Amino acid sequence: MEVPFLDLRGAHARYVDELKAAAARVIDSGRYVLGEELAAFEHEFAAWCGVRHAVGVGNGLDALALILRGYLGLGALAEGDEVIVPGNTFIASFLAVSGNRLVPVPVEPDPASFNLDPAAVAAAIGPRTRAIMAVHLYGQLADMPALAGLARKHGLLLIEDAAQAHGAACGGRQAGAFGDAAAFSFYPAKNLGALGDGGAVVTGDTRLAARVAALRNYGSDAKYHHLFQGVNSRLDEIQAALLRVKLRHLDEDLALRRRVAWRYREGIRHPRIVLPQVACEERHAWHLFVLRCRHRDALQRHLQAQGVQSQVHYPVPPHRQPAYAGLRDVRLPLTERLHGEVLSLPLGPALGEDAVEHVIAACNAFECPP
């Protein structure tokens, strides 16, 4: 049996006719950028998150970068300010910071959740710290009450990288509704994925929302009137229309993901495989199911031989990448160890029960090297 890591075609099969009708509607409309579909999607996505504003942009990295750029313009940040980021994250969280001439200060994770450890954040706060960027890694909400407390106490911005966390919640409050602003990605593989690139900034801050809406469109508030030196990063009409369809099915997609994760947690029993720890069920939106194993590479080869595709998120942390040679001297032993042990199992709305049982059996049959 072959089990793909993620089957997007299968995930779309349940509502493919709706997707095709939405694309056809946009083609027939003759309007392809900054039109009604985007306005409607922004409204619907903001409501789904329980936040006042959503601004569609070209991708998740731009969403993060434009939040910081917006706050630079509003005077809440200045060049050279420090932003605390998790050491174990996708490189986009770092790129958004350094790309705005801000300084990423990476910290170690909580070893149970792999998310930001509030104690490590508190220890990293210094005179130039102006913001905390929480990443809800793998779809699990970071400890937002503790991080919000720190942000308040030290007068810092709290920004959420919610690119993996559509649907994670705590006390009924959604990811994206905790910080001053949040960035979402609609990259196809994300929990809410477009059929191409896309992203959004979500915020209750009306001044920031207006600023980002201008920045994404050449800094203009009206045609050929440019308030700021902006960029071109817009969520186009076809993607917005497709996302509106997928948003209507998102709760169902999330329930399917949760079911797979629940079966994995029930079924995988192996002395050398550490299952993900979950603080509470609603906090995890299961973008990725990430286990840990000291013999990760051998486990991955074993699974491959059984027809099970797996991936590593991520093999090398940002501070060990050639792109961040300036962070070469940073020491993050826990982060570095995690990158050598993590393995992501197949997970998605279209993963059938047979496939899930096959993955479980393959994991349980793993024979560790001595």
Ligand SMILES: *Cc1c(COP(=O)(O)O)cnc(C)c1O
């Ligand atoms: C995917 C991702 C991003 C970037 O999103 P893109 O749409 O691919 O630019 C940022 N942060 C995290 C944690 C991600 O997983």
